[in-house]
Amino acid sequence: MNGERRVALITGSAKGLGKMTALTLARRGCDIIVSYVHSEREAAELQEEIRGIGADCLTVQADITKPEQISRMVEEAEQRFGRIDILVNNAGPFIRERRRFAEYTPEEIEYLIRGNLLGVMQLDYLVLPLMRRRQWGRIIHFGFGHAAEARGWPHRAVYAAAKVGLVSFTKTLAEEEAEHGITVNMICPGDIRGANKEKTIADVEGVTDPETPRGRPGTGEDIARVIAFLCEPHSDFVTGNTLDISGGLDPIRPIALLKS
Template structure:
């Protein structure tokens, strides 16, 4: 993996940060991306550079199409080719709402941030990956996204991610002959500081909702991404992988009668 360039969107904090550190440990040069977390991004950049690899931090909102193009161009000018693209960034509204309660602006932001932005960023990197005969694209989904089940009160987010499921599978088939793999990872309900923790750090903790019995960690997700990016993982493509400890995020929820 030494010398490969990895762009991870939304990587100043959380799962993106843990993924960036994991790929840097494998020898990849890293392009970090942030929207508002500038201080965290530059602190992480310094940490990664001390690991002996190149690293840059680029401000861009992937839901804004002009930012999307600027991000890809800036990374290519600074580091060269983009060999690995991890589409981690994606807006999410935790508050439960019926679809009718979303504003038009919120609907567009969720669709653009979780589906269209990822598609456009993929489009930017494909030419270079094809020319080198090698590439790894990782999308982020949610548990059971591949089943396209109803997810009441998450209508827009779920529609965007299940659309990304179909795109993941289609792109994987179209690009397989060029040495490019395309997969989706679907984390469980990993919250707060756990997104940046190791498996060892969460092993002694209890989680009553997750069948595994412990909460998920950033390492749980990052180690799968790292495996999918390995040169020997070229036969694994078009897969939707739940990393959830057995948790079903689409748990029944009965809205109280008013």
């Protein structure tokens, strides 16, 4: 990260895309705060791996749907490092089972909205003063493919509503915080599943994925390398954007439907 050592908080980073992001930023000179809910063992293993790279690492248990745990996480991070320069809002609940809106319970609706919108907003709110203090910051939100178009997504009504709301918030926050040297962007991963979340691009060389126009599965590296670019000091002119990293996949109207 060009000399000065930054501190990056990545939510939900004990496994998957968050883990790949944590390792990538650590290799680029950042100290890391790993947050997790249930994956204590994986978080501890990642902490050792990050320390082996030569970066410092703090692990914190925190559920992004619980305001008091979000506040405690930021307090622990500030006590340890005195700063948070990069915030990657990777954590966000998702119910893969396809259901109509009327089939969700009130508790599930609140859980999805809080985890994908309200919790993210609260975390940003608590971290912004730390970034403003140094007149430098990078905030990354996670969305889904074509979220910026605010199209309907049948069977994903609550999740989609939260993320589309987050698109507007991303753009607003980017404008409001630009004068403080803080950029705010959203990345929209494709349907990267299972073990591929922790693989590199080289790992899937030669592997075919008929669902993506690109023809190969996405990996954790595909996502982490874009996040790392957005966190570079000279990426300060890139803000208020949504970036699809999907190999051309449209999650609402997949390639199978286009070929039919």
